[in-house]
Amino acid sequence: MSTPADVRLPEEITVPVDGGDLAALYWAADAPAAPLVVLVHGITSNAMVWAPVASALAGGCQVVAPDLRGRGRSAGLPSPYGLGTHAADVTALLDAFGADDGAGADVTVLVGHSMGGFVATLATAGTARGLVHGLVLVDGGLPFPVPPAADTDAMLAAFLGPTLDRLDTTFPDEAAVLAFWAEHPTVGPWVDDPAVAAFLARDLTGAPPELRSAVSREAVRVDGADMLRNEAVLETTTDLPVPATLLWATRGMDGETPGLYDEARLAGMGLAGAHVTAREVPDTDHDSLLWSPQGVAAVAAAVREAVVRAD
Template identity: 45%
Template sequence: MTTVPYEETRVPVTGGRLTVLRWPAHETGAPVVVALHGITANALSWGRVARALAGRVTLVAPDLRGRAASAGLPGPYGIAAHADDVAAVAGSLGQGRVVLAGHSMGAFVAALAAVRHPERFGPLLLVDGGVGFPAPTGLSPDALLSAVIGPAMDRLSMTFADRAAYRSFWQAHPAFAGSWSPEVEAYIQRDLTGEEPVLRSTCRIEAVRADGTGLFAPDVLSAVRNLPVPATLLWAERGLMDEPQGLYDESRLRAAALPAEAVRTVRIADVNHYTVLTGDRGAQEIAHRLLAAAR
């Protein structure tokens, strides 16, 4: 099985051009969905969802500033910068308001983008992100990021002898055990840059630091409570390391006191923080929700 073909374009943004992947719909005039990846990910993390959508919508996913083919874009970084970049992407499509989706950090970007640019976006789909909690006190920025995203932060300072070594690194990750696919392979390989035997992640560590600490900014934390459009939060039952406790659960969401009339929450069983997007079960559920929102 091969991955679904996509087109690669570039959109003018502050400081340069943002790289954007586009999986076109089979029919002219089909709805458009813009989809945002997580803090150390890239646009191809949405590849399994593209397969599940099966050409029924046009799916547009940028490499966010400081990652993959957009790694060369300069700062300033941060959630607000991404939100403005995404508004530029939406504006370039000539479609009016589009459905906006985001996974993990991308969900926080989506919520803030909807608040900052209400004329650009329709319904939101937040995937295991977008609802924050107060930051732990007494931690340095790097310690805070390691506490939140763990090995994903550690890998940014690692090098790999070849692409097979990088594959082995990810296949040993508990979240991907038994859930490898051509889409996951393409996604993780898009992250690499350099020459053998010194390959490394494309993610700029200064961008990840700025974005990670920015997740706890008041305007970012409050965005999900101030949305001008309806949103659905799909939350994964399991966590970043496939542990039983996910980022969210019923008690945490009750404590978050989300506006029930604006944000619907839906638990996705038997998935973790990664496979809610990259696995078959999660991707099918996301595709179903996106199609409903696009209609």
């Protein structure tokens, strides 16, 4: 499959945070004081997952995608983990771009995919309150159906499946990594896409024949428990200071229907009172929302709407 937009090459940057430097990718704008868009990835992902979306926005916006603590090139940042720590790291990134002093962009939009949606809502309602003018949630940020498991490890295994399995796997070379992902029901159709291949490569650490995922299992364990069971996190959308848009996929993390959200579940969440507008992105799953033409177009359109609304 081809990428949905011409993928621009980002700049590697770092931002000081508690305990070290947070790695991030930066796509520049064509004009000064352009809107700042911060893209926050999911629980075992990394910044490069956003490359097609970032390319669709770059030029008109400054776009920054961090590798969250315990992932990608931020894997070496120390604990504590947890969504509150990630929200603080995102706030430090906003501060670094001048969101708090009037010297940076006039409009800032946070975008979060999957677990990143919960990080984005927590930052918007808490540590970054007043710094964020728009919020876009991409198949995340509102409570998920919790797997019927007795403990955190079993719960995460049921929820994440093969995405979690790779954390205990050693690969002899990148071809073996691609072969592993080719079997995944939602990533598999995209492994030949250069942008997706770059995302999968950014996940790796070590050297052949001992390549492995850079993702910290402990980070996943702590963050996953927060995402699925922490009531304070799950209720954050009731205190959002800005309107939010939720884009939800027709299919789920393994391509199943219904996905993480559906019309019936969303109808019972009281979204109108929380100033959250939900929109289905047809013929997408949890991963292709970030890679397919219709998914990229929907995310980019929601970001641009948030910018206009904030202006």
